[in-house]
Amino acid sequence: MGRIAVFGTQEINRDGHLYIGGIDTNDLAGEFGTPLYVYDTALIKDKINQFKKAFDKHEGLNWQIAYASKAFSTLAMIQLVNEQGLSLDVVSGGELFTALKAGMDPERIHFHGNNKSESELAMALDARIGAVIVDNRDELELLERMCTERDQQIAILLRVTPGIEAHTHEFIMTGQDDSKFGFNLANGTAQQAVKQALQAAHLQLIGIHAHIGSQIFETNGFTGAIRVMLKHVNQWTRELGFALNVLNVGGGFGIRYTEKDRPLPITSYIDAIVETAEEECARYRLPMPALWIEPGRSIVGEAGTSLYTVGAAKTIPGIRNYLSIDGGMADNIRPSLYQAEYQAICANRALEPKTNKVAIAGKCCESGDILIKELMLPETCSSGDLLAVFSTGAYGYSMASHYNRIANPAVVFVENGEATLVVRRESYEDLIRCDVPLKNLSPNI
Ligand SMILES: Cc1ncc(COP(=O)(O)O)c(C=O)c1O
Numbered sequence: 001m002g003r004i005a006v007f008g009t010q011e012i013n014r015d016g017h018l019y020i021g022g023i024d025t026n027d028l029a030g031e032f033g034t035p036l037y038v039y040d041t042a043l044i045k046d047k048i049n050q051f052k053k054a055f056d057k058h059e060g061l062n063w064q065i066a067y068a069s070k071a072f073s074t075l076a077m078i079q080l081v082n083e084q085g086l087s088l089d090v091v092s093g094g095e096l097f098t099a100l101k102a103g104m105d106p107e108r109i110h111f112h113g114n115n116k117s118e119s120e121l122a123m124a125l126d127a128r129i130g131a132v133i134v135d136n137r138d139e140l141e142l143l144e145r146m147c148t149e150r151d152q153q154i155a156i157l158l159r160v161t162p163g164i165e166a167h168t169h170e171f172i173m174t175g176q177d178d179s180k181f182g183f184n185l186a187n188g189t190a191q192q193a194v195k196q197a198l199q200a201a202h203l204q205l206i207g208i209h210a211h212i213g214s215q216i217f218e219t220n221g222f223t224g225a226i227r228v229m230l231k232h233v234n235q236w237t238r239e240l241g242f243a244l245n246v247l248n249v250g251g252g253f254g255i256r257y258t259e260k261d262r263p264l265p266i267t268s269y270i271d272a273i274v275e276t277a278e279e280e281c282a283r284y285r286l287p288m289p290a291l292w293i294e295p296g297r298s299i300v301g302e303a304g305t306s307l308y309t310v311g312a313a314k315t316i317p318g319i320r321n322y323l324s325i326d327g328g329m330a331d332n333i334r335p336s337l338y339q340a341e342y343q344a345i346c347a348n349r350a351l352e353p354k355t356n357k358v359a360i361a362g363k364c365c366e367s368g369d370i371l372i373k374e375l376m377l378p379e380t381c382s383s384g385d386l387l388a389v390f391s392t393g394a395y396g397y398s399m400a401s402h403y404n405r406i407a408n409p410a411v412v413f414v415e416n417g418e419a420t421l422v423v424r425r426e427s428y429e430d431l432i433r434c435d436v437p438l439k440n441l442s443p444n445i
């Protein structure tokens with residue numbers, strides 16, 4: 001067996017089959033069907049450990065890693081994260097419900113979102129979660145009113161926009177001034193919110209939060225945000241008596257989708273974050289706060305591989321060869337939404353020479369449903385073969401849709417030669433579960 005790519009336990013055996021977690025992906029496809037999301041759980045744990053080690057190096061530092069569950073939230077995933085001792089970032093009642101059902105310690109749950117409803121906040125207060133990251137003034141007032149009515153205290157962080165433009169796709173930038181998220185630092189809105197939060201008897205303002213964007217390959221976005229945030233914190237400390245206990249710098253650490261992507265080692269991001277926070281705190285003579293981060297993609301992205309069965313082929317001479325697969329934008333919207341690029345191989349012909357340039361087409365009724373625009377595959381790769389698309393672990397399953405009434409694929413965890421089904425494949429019955437018919441249903445199906 002020889003190693004391929006760089007992703008965890010992936011290997012190719014002598015007959016050209018791709019293995020993950022010690023299991024032939026062709027056997028996984030046979031047992032669980034396709035499309036199938038396969039997660040290499042050893043790699044997830046390895047990524048978590050890399051983050052923990054990167055922080056542990058900095059003696060005396062107080063830190064928390066909250067897995068951003070929007071990247072991939074299922075009961076099994078939350079249980080894995082909980083077992084690893086991480087905290088959890090949720091952004092909706094649904095993510096919170098999943099976390100609580102999975103047995104996540106509520107104290108370690110942080111609730112995000114730019115438009116949390118009263119019932120979502122009530123759920124969070126009932127569960128006595130660790131912190132709410134307050135996004136705007138309406139929420140600040142709503143939360144204080146709810147806590148007053150309940151005579152309950154809650155720890156909060158204020159989300160701020162530091163005016164930093166991360167070098168990433170425009171749709172996944174979040175720290176710039178023109179953003180729907182957070183309180184603006186530059187125009188004084190954040191300072192006003194700090195004042196208001198400090199006066200709110202039931203809200204315990206423990207810190208501030210910024211998330212500048214996602215799939216970031218440099219440290220200067222993070223360090224720039226920290227500098228801007230601590231400059232303002234210094235002012236609020238002097239003028240308003242604010243005490244910063246927690247500085248949350250969000251997630252966004254980049255991963256490798258294709259050879260073009262060159263993510264930094266996890267320690268480089270963490271070292272830069274810790275060292276900048278220390279320098280700036282020293283400059284302003286502020287006590288060093290606890291540092292919190294919220295990685296999503298960098299924990300699960302590279303651990304996920306999507307398996308598809310190849311179907312129809314179409315050749316347009318001199319223009320393009322299309323190979324269609326049994327999935328596409330319904331299970332991975334990222335190429336259509338962000339022009340995201342992926343690499344893939346034919347998982348049962350991985351050792352054959354790649355001489356045929358193809359476009360991998362999804363099965364949705366949309367011309368834009370092209371999973372990979374240009375991919376080199378063996379000439380022989382055709383109907384019935386297995387395609388493995390790499391690095392689909394983040395924002396694949398979690399952003400899946402039912403467009404064209406396509407049922408969501410199953411999810412399996414693989415490790416040490418064992419496969420565990422963690423999400424069963426949806427059936428057609430699942431697809432109509434919430435429909436309310438106008439008349440009696442057909443008895444013929
Ligand atoms: C507030 C917040 N935290 C964390 C994340 C996780 O980002 P990533 O998956 O890029 O680490 C996001 C998503 O971009 C986010 O909006």
Ligand SMILES: N[C@@H](CCCC[NH3+])C(=O)O
Binds near residue numbers: 070172215334394
């Ligand atoms: N869903 C996006 C990232 C945005 C994450 C949430 N702020 C992606 O797939 O890259």
